[in-house]
């Protein structure tokens with residue numbers, strides 16, 4: 001495993017952290033989550049549609065619809081609780097974080113985004129969580145993508161970090177509230193035969 005503190009300071013990009021069999025286990029468990037809580041396109045309050053499809057697992061899940069952004073204990077689409085975070089997710093996270101300052105991190109939410117060829121995510125801050133001293137940690141699976149990391153204002157020019165399958169990105173400490181997004185997916189680059197496009201598993205402590 002190699003650690004690359006990338007610009008800007010405070011964001012940690014851990015490359016090639018997860019081996020292929022771990023990635024496959026995570027993907028299979030993400031598919032199991034989606035059997036209970038299917039991927040779908042969330043909507044913004046103003047009626048826009050996210051180009052990535054989303055689902056969640058955990059005590060709470062992040063969702064957006066006509067009522068706005070929020071964490072909910074039940075899936076607003078079905079009214080049933082979100083699936084639990086799979087054991088494989090927690091084990092992979094624990095193994096990765098053991099060598100970092102975030103070793104004690106215990107997420108209660110995992111948002112899973114599925115990006116197909118033309119999907120992207122505009123620059124935004126994650127600010128629906130109760131405590132911003134807790135990091136947001138992203139595991140990437142499947143196709144490579146340009147992950148944008150900006151400043152603390154939307155207008156600050158972001159840098160792009162290429163994230164590939166098995167990479168982990170930690171936004172914590174002084175980088176926790178940086179604007180970030182996904183500029184582009186590189187179709188055809190997934191090393192996982194069962195996944196076209198990219199899945200991101202984003203772990204949060206929301207409550």
Ligand code: FE2
Pocket residue numbers: 124125126180
């Ligand atoms: Fe985010």
